[in-house]
Amino acid sequence: MIHGFVRRPLAVFALAYLGFLSFAAASASWLAPYDALKTDMNNVLSGPSREHLLGTDALGRDVLSRLMLGGQVSLTGVVLAVATFLLLGVTAGLIAGFAGGWTDRAVSWVVDLVIALPGMVVLLVVLAIYGANNTVAMITVGILSFPSIARVVRAATLAVRNELYVSAARVAGLPSWRIVLGQILPRVTGPVLVQASLAAGAALLTQAGLSFLGLIAQPPTPTWGGMISEASQVIARQSWLLIPPGVVVGCAILAFALIGDAIRDVGEERERPLSGGARRRGMRASTPSRHVYTTPVSLPADSLLSVRGLTVTLPGTAGPVRIIEDVAFDVGSGETIGLVGESGCGKSMTGRAVLGLLPEGGQISSGIVVFDRIDLTGYSSRAWRDVRGSRIALVSQEPVGSLDPVFPVGRQVEELVRRHHGGTSRVVRARSLELLASVRLPDPTSVARRYPHELSGGMAQRVSIAMALSGDPDLLIADEPTTALDVTVQAEILDLLRDLQRDRGMAVVLVSHDWEVIARMCERVYVMYAGQVVESGTVAQLTDAPRHPYTAGLLACRPGRTAPRAPLPTIPGSVPDPESWPTGCRFAARCPLSGPECTARSIEMFPAGPGQRSRCLHHAAVSKEPVYGRLETA
Ligand SMILES: Nc1ncnc2c1ncn2[C@@H]1O[C@H](COP(=O)(O)OP(=O)(O)OP(=O)(O)O)[C@@H](O)[C@H]1O
CATH class of the missing domain: 1.10.3720.10 (MetI-like)
Structure with missing residues (x-):
């Protein structure tokens, strides 16, 4: 400033x-x-002089x-x-x-x-x-x-x-x-x-x-x-x-x-966002990456987004706290992947790190976020801001809260359309209405005139999706997009997201604690626990043969698996606090398979099947049954 x-x-x-x-x-x-108060009646209205300037x-x-x-x-x-x-x-x-x-x-x-x-x-x-x-x-x-x-x-x-x-x-x-x-x-x-x-x-x-x-x-x-x-x-x-x-x-x-x-x-x-050319120049001319990442990285050829070794710290009571650590995943163009795990496992923080939207004091202390072959962690905050919204967009879990209550929603969509595409008022308005129609709002013209508080949760989420799409993003991060909605609306929004993803060839990172939502939408899934990815693979692989006891626990706790009115099972214990992540396997205290070897040293990801990886020493021994035996009911 x-x-x-x-x-x-x-x-x-x-x-x-x-x-x-x-x-x-x-x-x-x-x-x-x-x-200034002294009068001199001999020298009134004298005009500028040497004595009185x-x-x-x-x-x-x-x-x-x-x-x-x-x-x-x-x-x-x-x-x-x-x-x-x-x-x-x-x-x-x-x-x-x-x-x-x-x-x-x-x-x-x-x-x-x-x-x-x-x-x-x-x-x-x-x-x-x-x-x-x-x-x-x-x-x-x-x-x-x-x-x-x-x-x-x-x-x-x-x-x-x-x-x-x-x-x-x-x-x-x-x-x-x-x-x-x-x-x-x-x-x-x-x-x-x-x-x-x-x-x-x-x-x-x-x-x-x-x-x-x-x-x-x-x-x-x-x-x-x-x-x-x-x-x-x-x-x-x-x-x-x-x-x-x-x-x-x-x-x-x-x-x-x-x-x-x-x-x-x-x-x-x-x-003000930079113009296209300036934006590209700004991105390339930005300061070099802050982190040290010495391992040569090989990324899949079709990858749109690849994250490797991502560690994010936030200020804690005794210095920086690693909120997420060594997170790695890939998203191909047009692919939908899921990040799943209990609350507090670091799913949203991972999404925020990709968007360059960390909370105050937060920083990427190591790792890379490679989007379209460019490491975003080397970007200045301005260059990152230019990517956000135009190439990577976000839909959050609070549909009404994510809209500005002061303006009618149509105006909010128009503002973004103008920012991303420019054009005359008529063109901007027509494009905004098109966007509102594309998210299947019944009467876009009348919805555009309404304020956020006049919309139902489902309608507000459709408007937020329309706003997220205004820059024609290549990647959409949907952070619990249906959590705040009731069940029938949830299904409609998920169908809408899937259709938009297919029609636009857009990649989606879906963040959810709900396995059913992930299974319905995603090809591949990354299970997060205590700030780390603990298992990855296709949805079918993990559903049929989980290779981490935490994944098995999540699967066993799906609501549909219990008898009607029966209490929901939960995995005993809770996610540890980021300020005191345990040494070695972070799930050990809740795990039926854990032994002293699990807490002796940090555990890396092991190949556990074709395209499947697990952060468990006993991955070959994981089956659904032993974990069931230790489940408690809520
Ligand atoms: N602004 C913040 N300041 C301090 N700690 C934070 C902040 N945001 C998140 N955290 C902490 O970071 C950890 C990961 O949070 P994150 O929101 O990523 O989890 P999550 O898996 O997405 O859970 P949820 O579904 O509840 O959002 C949690 O321990 C949380 O308390």
Whole structure:
């Protein structure tokens, strides 16, 4: 941000000008050439001279000294108004956007109420009660103008709180204040700074207007507005007097606007996707891979995505924690593979690593993510962002939550279509409706006009799928896309995903804890346990002859296998915490086959059949029966 800002000379000049004004105001008491309040009736309306660089006013007071002292009142007023504006607006926007529901409605109601108040009347009433008080007047200005920033921050928060990493932070149990301060506030700083500088300009104008009318800071205390007012009374005798305060105020307002524009431009520049050519150049020119991967890697010839040795760390209480470790898998063009495992095994984190969307502090500490023959781990975050959405897209498990509640869904689809393909409004709209129709929404035109809360879960998921398809991705990561839906809708969405995948020749990585979903959709499956892939092979191979006791346990726990009303069996024990992964086999504590050899050293993947691999020393001995014997019922 700072780098982009300094490349704009006008903005730097504006900042320097405001800095100069603040310094002059702050140092008025010892740097001003004269006492700003001292009158000299022998030297009135003198005009600029060597003694008085900016001349004297109708009472013979030095204009330069008065400008410097007047800056104290004027700029303090601006600071007070902007501080109030930010404090109320940012707090209200963050609370409303993050909490949602009733809190959001209550805050929005207050915001609407303040907007409906007649500002000038309120200001006059306050001044009538408190007298010509600059502090009270400018705090009131801040209160009256906070709704604009509250709305901006609320909308930005609503958009950000649906980001995967924010949801992940919630799931991980981080307190709300930490999520708001650590993950949301930094993302809304850009719009906040833009609004703050615009508000500062407006506050200065209001302050000048109020002091022009003599409503704050009565004479002899100088203010810039007051000086303009005094100058206007003697305009026929000495018109020069209008120029110093007029120029100072005008340029200060312009400077605030220039700074706001520059901040907005820098923000947009950071968000703007690169053009095709630039994108390709950016990808290749990006910094080299951060990790060390010395083993020569051979990848399947038809691979669209190949992950090898992927290890992701997140900050933990005693240093970085390996959330996933040594994960490897391949996805061919147009192929659907599944990542399956219990909650907390690292499936979503694997998907996020492929998307370059790790939570705050997370990083790929080793391994490669090769997409279309390019290792994405060497990409800058900007280059990765360009791949995301256009070549690799995501459908998440919260259909309604993944849509921006502030805009009708059609507009959200259009925004993405415009971003990926450009075109006139008519073309963009037609393409968006086509996309909505392609996900089998019954009346795309009417759905496009609705807000997310007006859609059922199934419809919202169809809209999210349409949005994911807007960039014609080659790979779709579907993270538990049907978990939040009821059973009949689940089946419809899975059929839709399968048909879209077939029609578009798109590859899909399906993340699910539900074996039936994986079996229905995928050719090959990777079973994840405690941050590692523990078995891989075709769905048929693993279903018929699992070669890892954990896979056997998952298969035995499928709901369809128990008698109606019988309690669901579960694998005894639970997934260990990432901060304390056990040495050796991580499943050993829950495994009927484990012996001391399993916990002596880390276990690698063994070939366990044609195209089948298992991370179990006893893979040849695994059968369904012994695991059944140890299952408990929930
Ligand atoms: N933002 C985060 N901060 C800290 N830990 C996280 C975060 N997100 C996930 N984790 C931890 O990483 C591990 C893997 O989580 P992940 O979400 O990938 O599991 P999963 O197999 O997809 O499970 P689920 O189906 O519940 O999402 C878990 O132990 C989880 O607690």
